[in-house]
Amino acid sequence: MPEPRTSSIELNGFSCRVWTAGSGPTIGFLAGFGGLPRWIPFLDALARERTVIVPSLPGFPGGERGHTVLDSHLDWVLAVRQLVHKAGLDGADLVGSSAGGSLAAEFAAIWPHQVKRLALIAPWGLFDEADPATDPWAQRAPDVPGLMCADPACWEALKAPPEGQNSPEWPIEQVRASEAAARIFWPLGNTKLEKRLPLITAPTLLIWGGEDRIVPRSYADKFAHGISGKPEIRVIPGAGHLAELDKPDEVAAAILEWLR
Amino acid sequence: MKLMWFHLMPYTELPDDFREQHPSVWVDIHSSLFDPLRAHHMYNDFMDELEFAAECGFDAVCVNEHHSNGYGLMPSPNLIASSLARRTTDTALCVLGNSLALYNPPTRVAEEFAMIDVISGGRLIAGFPVGSPMDTCYAYGQNPSMLRERYLEAHDLVVRAWTEPDTFAFNGRFNQQRYVNIWPRPIQKPRPPIWIPGGGSVETWRWCAQMDHVYCYLSYYGYKAGQATMDGFWEEMDRLGKDRNPYHAGFLQFVGVAETREKAFELYREPAEYFYGRCLHVDPRFAGPPGYTTEETQRRGIQSQVAQAAAASRYESKFQTLAREMDAIVDKGYVIIGSPDEVAAQLKEVAHNLNVGHLMLLLQFGNMNKDLAKYNTKLFAEQVMPQLGDVFSEWEDRWWPKPMDRADRAALPSFQPAAQPGTMAAE
Secondary structure, X not given: OOOOEEXXXXXXXXXEEEEEEOOOOEEEEEOOOOOOOOOOHHHHHHHOOOEEEEEOOOOOOOOOOHHHHOOOHHHHHHHHHHHHHHOOOOOOEEEEEHHHHHHHHHHHHHOHHHOOOEEEEOOOEOOOOOOOOOOOOOOOHHHHHHHHOOOHHHXXXXXXXXXXXXXXXXXXXXXXXXXXXXXXXXXXXXXXXXXXXXXXXXXXXXXXXXOOOOOOOHHHXXXXXXXXXXXXXEEEOOOOOOHHHHOHHHHHHHHHHHHO | OEEEEEOOOOXXXXXXXXHHHXXXXXXXXXHHHOOHHHHHHHHHHHHHHHHHHHHHOOOEEEEOXXXXXXXXXXXXXXXXXXXXXXXXXXXXXXXXOOOHHXXXXXXXXXXXXXXXXXXXXXOEEEEOOOOOHHHHHHHOOOOOXXXXXXXXXXXXXXXXXXXXXXXXXXXXXXXXXXXXXXXXXXXOOOOOOEEEEOOOOHHHXXXXXXXXXXXXXXXXXXXXXXXXXXXXXXXXXXXXXXXXXXXXXXXXXXXXXXXXXXXXXXXHHHHHHHHHHXXXXXXXXXXXXOOOOOHHHHHHHHHHOOOOXXXXXXXXXXXXXXXXXXXXXXXXXXXXXXXXXXXXXXXXXXXXXXXXXXXXXXXXXXXXXXXXXXXXXXXXXXHHHHHHOOOXXXXXXXXXXXXXXXXXXXXXXXXXXXXXOOHHHHO
């Protein structure tokens, strides 16, 4: 696959990286917990049929310290609105994973005419006391890869510094990604998204890793129950929370097939 | 120099197998380990000890704030300080302190501290820590990404609440109050001295310099580990053109005094090993919420090759590598032990090496009982304190409370305990 084209857009005085690859109808992707410090095979798989546009969320890799000026949930939702618009994703199909999935759902709820179809991979935003999601910020460092992915090596490959890279900025950027997610979702991951789910009218696909150790499978039903857009649930066997890292081809295929 | 008597109020009956059977002394320590009937005696012993320290002539008694913590039973140090205000007369009351971002609105802190200052006749030292990750982000659910900004804003609000004569509107980023006008107002003018317990971050040093607040390094790891931090602080003060007034700084040190060093080793071994073995058994899961450590501090840590990894905060790395046996505890300088002369000599050296005029002493630690705590306190007061009296006498302590004249203060009635238990119920 060819390298993605990199551009940037300005948001609240900070730069946000935008990757573009492939051709065909446009599809956007908002990344999950940890963000995208590097391009991933899942995006190649989407780009085989689509023009994939990947804007970085503020504070996540590629998004500088843009999270530091976002104090409320309204600030975040408006940042996503501007990001989608400036990245050229108005009215396009939109995919979001984990933390980014929650923001994609917010966007689809509040600006229903700006999303054609919506695919959410284990989105955050709800909390069920009877079946609590795992706290991603209260973990020993060696346990994190196995919580994020069914195969810990997938997370490690995402987060490993590039060959020959020993600048302190790389590890700092990875901590910042976790902080940016915390800024939105601390302490429970509950943004009261539940109240806004009925506003989502776009056709919606819910994808869940069969081995998600962060957000329980029961949350898929809660999302499906709340969303107005007749959601369909697809469970990807052998995938963990960030299913697109564990099973890039299967997740991309599920999305592309559903979009056809 | 000032010699200050500090209490953490540790729960003293954590089981012998605590480290093996329980994941953490902090955040999720199990309630079954807490016996309120035993804690009744612990609190009362601890308050006796603080009052005893005041009687012995320590310059201040110090209390601090922790939450969900088996070694710190003071979620509200203000409650203890208010009692001490009535049971002490000339000793400064150092509340070190209230974690400002945890209070909504933060004017609650301005009010409570003003109450303590007024009740005590102007003896309050107002401490404002950011608070540990375990206390703030986990036990109290504060967002680590906004904690410091909230803290700084709350500080500005509290200072204004103390000093502005008129009702004002506070239009902050995180706090908005239409009518800020606290009653009571503190006795000390323009306000009580503010002390900042902090880690080793350069931002905190600069901010203390800018605000002219006392910087306190409250480490449990003693003077040897503290040297680099205090050196960093003073180098930063040099860079900023500040003088090296030792009273601009405070430092915490565990101390055990006895007739001889051998006796001290024997007496303080158990409480020291209890503290470092059980009380500091903290699950590293709760050590490093993202955003708690600033990027500038992370960068310095990574570049200096001192920190193990970016994700390992100072808490995480320290809890994993600390000494837990008495030989190492003493060797590493966590606890200074010895005869009064030996301790005095060491503390003089520590004060000069660290250039610290406010020495906060933990003379009760771990599961030390009241008898031993009082013995340690008394021996220190009688035989160590006189040897340290004139250290730094050439410097002015601009950060010490300025109480009312004693003659103008309220007379405290002596307290007569009921003659027999149950008298109150019988009436």
